[in-house]
Amino acid sequence: MYQTQRQTTRPQITAHLAQTMTLLTKAVEELNEEIEKELAANPALELNEELHCPMCNRIIPRNGFCTYCTKPKSMSADETVVFISLRNDFISRSDNYDEDMQDEQMAVMVEELPAIILRQIASELKIEDRPIAAYLLNQLNEDGLLLINFEELTTYFHVPMERIKKVQNLIQHADPLGVGSSTPQEALLIQVEVLSEQRNIPSAVKEIILNGFSLLIHENYREITKKLKISQDAVKSAVEFIRENLNPFPTRANWGNERQPDSFGKNVYLQPDVFISHLNNDEKNPLMVEIIMPVRGTLQLNPVFKEGMKQAEGNVREEMKEDLEKASLFIKCLQQRNNTMQRLLERMVNSQKKYILHGEKYLKSITRAELAKELGVHESTISRAVANKSVKLPNGEIVPLAKFFERNLNIRAMIHEIINKESKPLSDTQIMEMLKKQGINIARRTVAKYRSMDGVLPAHMRKNK
């Protein structure tokens, strides 16, 4: 149920395109930069352009998978086997640009976006308005926004402003919802408007976008509560909703080529760092976990440098030795980090399999601290590994990895279920009692809180079914 809801918020075309793009996540990029920096600073470090699979150490083709590790050895029919495969398909930005796929894909986006939109709105577009639509679509900037002067257009086309606005409005309702808006704010409002037809939206969302937009951008939530006289909870759920479902730059986050963070300071959700899917997309097959790795070669100690050190003398020799040690430490750190990520996911996927396959209701609550203990690493290691990463689930939903650690999601999902199932509206107290029967003890106040977090109206305002 939730899946279908989510999917409608992410139009299919964008999902499709996003899949075909080379994905370069922020987390990965940071790591790549880190590597570049170290590489430049330390002569003892060398980059071997051949790609080795970090698991089995076989050489694998650029942009390729390690087929050995990608294929499960024995496929049991019903039991879901989990294994990890790593993918090294990252190209450094400084690489020769014209040969990269990336350029091609950019071109695809730039050329086709207007066409895609035009096709969508064609049936509703009056023939005489076509030139206007075409012009507007060609002026879209890379964020999918329309930063042009409308007054000039009226003289240019010799038509009233109203007509141009009408065309714009058509465009705004096309697939990357909100494209062609003049401001991010406008784009958000369109998205809210459309989404509210399909599902409940926390009540404060619109208000915040309308009247607290600049505060929202600066993450100044306390001011929002004050200025708009909205409760903390309401603001919180609204912001949560906005982050997860709305997108101020209609084309940007969807096929994240942009490096800057979005206006909320985080661009986490739409570019997965980890893919979880069934092998060959067949539900009978085991789950496969792909971790996107920041590798475009294998880091190693530079053998020439090593040789050189042997012959050097005195201070020079000491310095070189230091470099060498640093380099070796760096490599170890990276390996460690990769290793942690791998074990972390292995553990997560195994214990949260039900959630991954059957939805939020089955999410088990695990804290990072527990997991850290289990894996024998420090808590902060887990925290860092989880932060700013997102996962693509088999059903296509992209969620932050942190969601795996949300303690109350399952209960919230159960509340949804109860509310959707019962014919007459249940009060919070009644819901609480129903939960108690299912072995969940929470306070009435808490039920109320979860309810409002998800934008569900109180009992007396819900309608009988």
Next chain:
DNA sequence: CTATGGCACGGATT
């Protein structure tokens, strides 16, 4: 009197 939302406290988590 019942249902719900606001505020703020204390303990857990990061």
Next chain:
DNA sequence: AATCCGTGCCATAG
């Protein structure tokens, strides 16, 4: 140290 979370208490609306 900072933030998050569940809850209790109280105010308000109906």
